[in-house]
Amino acid sequence: MKVWIDQDLCTGDGLCEEIAPDVFVMLDDGLAYVRDGDTIFAASEGNPEGAKGMADFRDEQMELVVEAAEECPGECIYIEP
Numbered sequence: 898m899k900v901w902i903d904q905d906l907c908t909g910d911g912l913c914e915e916i917a918p919d920v921f922v923m924l925d926d927g928l929a930y931v932r933d934g935d936t937i938f939a940a941s942e943g944n945p946e947g948a949k950g951m952a953d954f955r956d957e958q959m960e961l962v963v964e965a966a967e968e969c970p971g972e973c974i975y976i977e978p
Contacts (some may be wrong), residue, residue, distance in 0.1 A: 899951040899977045900962055901938070904928050906973035913939075913969055917961040920954050952978065 900920060902913075907928045913921035914929060922932050930939040931952035938950030954962055966974035 898957070898958065898962075899953055900931050900966075900974050901948055901951045901977070902931055903947055903973040903975065904930070905947075906971045908971040908973075910970050913965040913974060916961050916965040917958060917966065920952065920958060920962055921965060948975075 902921075909923070909927040909929065910924050911929065914923050920931060921929050923929055924937070924939055924941060926941070926973060927952055930937050930946060931950065932938070933952035936952075938944045938952055939946045944950055962976060966976060
């Protein structure tokens with residue numbers, strides 16, 4: 898499965914990183930981004946972001962990623978097959 902964040906909708910609350918820190922990260926701009934291991938999908942990191950910056954996550958992380966998406970006040974987390 899893959900996950901991405903629409904930074905235009907991100908409110909910067911950081912709940913996603915709190916719930917699933919292996920998948921989400923907050924950067925200095927106050928917005929959340931997805932990560933795949935050491936790769937952070939953010940333009941400031943030299944990688945695509947938004948829908949073009951999808952991170953893979955393990956099946957055992959599914960429950961946490963879904964919880965992060967459901968708790969997100971900006972409703973900006975998208976999970977795709």
